[in-house]
Amino acid sequence: MKQLKKKSSAWFMLLTAVVTLVTGCSGGNNASAPATTPAAEATQAPAASETPAAATEAPKEPAANLNGREIRISHWWDATPVGDSEADELARERIKAVEEKYNVKIKYLNTEYWSTAEKLSSSVMASDPFAEIVRLPDGFIWGLMHGGFLTPLDDYLKDSLIDQSVIDSMRFGGDKVYGLESWYSPNDSGVFYNKRIFKEAGLKDPQQLMDEDNWNWNTMLDAAKKLTIDKNGDGKMDQYGLAGAHYVISELLIASNGGKIYDEATQKAVFDSPASMEALNFLHKLYTQDKVFKPNEGNDWEDPAKYFGEGTVAMYPGGLWEIEGRILGKMKDEWGYVYIPKGPQADKYYDPLGQTAAYAIPKGVKDADTIVKIWEDLQPFDSWQENRRLSMENILPDEASIANAMNDEDKVERVFGGRYGGLGVKDQLDKVTEKFLKGEITPSTGVAQVIGTAQAAAKKVLSGEQDKEKK
Template identity: 75%
Template sequence: MKQLKPMLIVFLLAVLMIMTACSGNNGGDTPEVQTPEPEAPVVTQAPTEEPEPAAPDLGGREIRISHWWDATPAGDSEADELARERIKKVEEKYNVKIKYLNTEYWSTSEKLSSSVMANDPFAEIVRLPDGFIWGLMNGGFLMPLEDYLKDTRVAQDVIDSMRFGGEHVYGLESWYNPNDSGMFYNKRIFKEAGLEDPQQLMDKDNWNWTTMLDAAKKLTVDNNGDGKVDQHGLAGAHYVISELLIASNGGRIFDEATKKVVFDSPQAIEALNFEYDLYNTHKVIKENEGNDWEDPAKYFAEGKIAMYPGGIWEIEGRLTDKMQDEWGYVYFPKSPSSSSYSDPIGQTASYVIPKGVKDAEVIVKIWEELQDFDNWESNRQLSLENVLPDETSIANAMNEDGKVQRVFGGRFGGLGVKDQLDSVTGKFVKGEITPSTGVAQVIGPAQAAADKVLSGEIEDKKE
């Protein structure tokens, strides 16, 4: 064997020492160093979105929507333009053609019932006039809709209101306006008398029956000195005033849940007594000259009265371009015992689907997609700006401070109940009868009228 060189011998001895140390380091102080294996790259897969189910194809079917006016959005307003866009999307999505029918108001109920009985509903969606829903609902002519509203943009309280006190939902409504009825007042008359007007009183939370009466008494005067009152504090239809007063005192005319007439309750009687006193004791309400509906608005426009209770929907046809003075709009005053203002819903129109309409679930979806849920509040704001005189009145109508409570569960339209009560309040004007006596006379007939309609009988013409 050849002799190894000295440097190679030193190298081999060093390697031998390292190997010996490593093999004997079980539990020693020097940790064993290991080189980690490289990890495989982690691949994250993007979540897959579930494709939206295809909309049902109704094969080009015509979807007829009935109103008692031509509801076709044919104008050049932004609202009509948006409505046309919604119609186009619905027509393409469901392969349908939307057609609007113009059905005479008083004929709608009979047309719906007769066409259902013939197994050929005249329309898929029907805007049903105030009150007619009761007879059609209880007569079995309408489709229950609650199963089709489980995934909807309609607010739950609106859905529940469409039960009309019963188990099933029979109506479709997008929303309710926050405040539809209140008090119009003449700013000039209050200013000239040096009185706080209703808005100022409302701002102080002091707008109630007492302060309204106080103002009405001070503003019922003889201005020209001829011995005759030529300016009154109030004017109105007795049947409007009674409804607003009862609601503002926490009472109702009819109870949807119990199906009972309740205008003989203590709250209602107190309100009717107050109405009686306004006419007969205080004499602050201007007598109408033959037309209880038209005269009060005319008096207000002419500047002959200081306050006029009514609905916002009246303004365009009855006050716009007719007012001679500055005016405003506030809530209807609350009673001394109430903590909030009230706006009663005595009757309501609604969309219904007649019994026998095919693909009812899809029809509900079509109706919903035709509604302007996203812009209803701004649309109402715009509409109010067109009819109300100032920002404060608009804020009141929008119920921006939330002080007005909508009174659900007391709708009486179409039941014949209010007709009986109105026959009593009509006599208040002349002082011929007291509220308690009059109510006792008509409470029974009013209940009988309601029971007749609720049994399924349908009133198909105006009485």
Template identity: 75%
Template sequence: MKQMKKMKPMLMTATAALMILSGCSGNGGNTPATEAPATDAPAATVAPTEVPEAPAPDLGGREIRISHWWDATPVGDSEADELARERIKKVEEKYNVKIKYLNTEYWSTSEKLSSSVLAGDPFAEIVRLPDGFIWGLTNGGFLTPLNDYLNNSRIAPDVIEAMKFGGEQVYGLEGWYNANDSGMYYNKRIFKEAGLQDPQQLMDADNWNWNTMLDAAKKLTVDNNGDGKVDQYGLAGAHYIFSEQLIASNGGLIYEEATKKVTFDSPAAMEALNFEYELYNTHKVVKENEGNDWEDPAKYFAEGNIAMYPGGLWEIEGRLTDKMKDEWGYVYFPKAPNATSYSDPLGQTAAYVIPKGVKDAEAIVKIWEELQDFDNWEANRKLWLENVLPDDTSIANAMNEAGKVQRVFGGRFGGLGVKEQLDSVTGKFIKGEVTPSTGVAQVIAAAQAAADKVLSGEVEEKKE
């Protein structure tokens, strides 16, 4: 089963100042001001007067409900939770409100939002939703457009741009996006024993691409114990992870938000899918999973039988921490041979939305911003990575300190039913049952129809 990330950011007035200055001129506007005596001393630099921030609106003690599909109440004793509680207290005092966190079941959140809006009583002021629900709700008119409330926002411009769903209106709030959330894990022992340059060394030499990955995978797919059966493979992974990463690394998109078109039949995407097909069927360098495409690859890698494994940083704690037998590292996913940079796709997102009909929406946006830890996000991320990654080089890669990874925006397919159609094809061609061209041709229309259905406002309910 595929796992889902929790995906866990003034008006100012000078009227009073101007009135004070005009009222305190001291001459009533009739007597000429005394001319200052001449001096050879340099003129003193006058510091600009800061205009005070307009007072926050008093919301009358109302409850500001913030919904997640988990309990986000900061009740722990960590420093992060303590700081979160301090921010909550400041917000409550500043706006005269009470912050309350709701734990709303994932699949029922969209229906609960739409039905409460229709009843004229939104169930929460701020709701976290995956993009699959957001697409449909925007088209149904259930969400508040936020463009007018993001002046002087602390949210980065590229993040605001990413929060546009199907047009120029911003419907979501998010703090930031990591430039690098997924890449390739590799087993240092296996590369060292084979006398091969490992992915980090190849990356340092600007030679980490599909071809060098394949070359290493072929040399590391071997029968170590001489029983005539391969017991070590170059690669392991889920076919649906490979397809997403390979298409992005070749400059392709699975779905194009700007045109609302399914694009996994584009030349760039098909080249990537054909390469994936060859990894499994021609070169046979990917270990076959034993029934669980999601759990098996990480298990094989942790056991020390796999040289390379593509995965997300967010899965380390549950799948690799305290389970690795050998030394390991983390690098970017290899780029296509003709690509100029590494790419990490943003195929799915989540965001905070404000339901239609929520009162004082501008103040609600400011409240959300002031609850975020903008100043320490990057530091907190690095601290977390230091706890889960094995060495400084891997941490630097994950932080994209060299700036070599480009986040691929504009291609979110989450919740549109598009990737599911593609996955049904890759699930067949890894077994050699169908070629990429034949399989894609069979499902491209169904994928487009699925996206069109969601974008028309028809949101799918719970999927098993």
């Protein structure tokens, strides 16, 4: 299971990183956050009566000259834009402009995923950081941040084009900003639904319910019950309302009710909070009482998407990133995409951000203020929304689904402040939800058994004890 979840998280981070630094296409980090608009796009043009900016603004200071210095940017893949796509061409143009502006040479490093944190910490301790900018894999930022291996960035982001909410999210519950992200997508997860199944049953589909502001846990459950049926009369259900992996559904339901798995501000595991417990009780009910989830046949990660593609389930909660590899070309029926339905405690739709991947500047990197400016100049601030829409148009089936993915009506909000990636918190919760499948345990009993262990796991990472053990 760990391998499967790692695959999901890594892909999600890869897409976000490629978007923000290389391609400018959509995909989003980390990534649980409100939709943001880059300041450059939000700034209005002056009215005709206003004095032109050129006449009132002081001349800008010339860019720093780094005398041909090599600026190394590390990922766990080769991020060099070498393709013939328009996005890669634009990325190459940005790189060339940056190299000329600051008199530098941009070089991309391909650092093995699990070796990144160790390479950063050891090189900082040797007073020779291996890269100027490092994409940190999910979860590693916690230990490095608290261990003093990263450069605080607050002073270098005062006039940044990055939206302030995104900058603040890079504090990871602390006082200082240690990470860099250029933007967060409005949402990255929702519910895929089969239009044929709903139409044949004469039911309003999730999009219609959402248009009526009536898409919530109750209406989803009502539809799931009516669509879980024995079609051939052999005494066995051969169509189900829902499919999914318990460790994915738990996160989505908790967020949709305004709850969290972990609270960055207090550094506490909080999946025992009232809102979170309400979600877990609902999940338990879906599996054991309502029995609207199609049982997986040995592969909790691959089976649900396969069932949806085969047309044997009506609704599949999942991520937008799954479409190209798991739905397109495999789905015979018409389908759509909507948000995760609202929980009883929610006043809007919520999408979680559980992962913690981010760009960071190692402690000891010279000219950190200029390095931040270089990183910003490599970002496609002026085109990310357009590129995301183009990407969504290529993979989503209709205008309503595209509008949902783009959050055109500002109906969904990403959940900042609840990221748990790399802390070991979710692993403990997953042990409980796994037992829901068989009805072996109740949420209250299961959560009581693991909440303390989850908190201890987080404390171990945040205190640096885990890193010391590895050494």
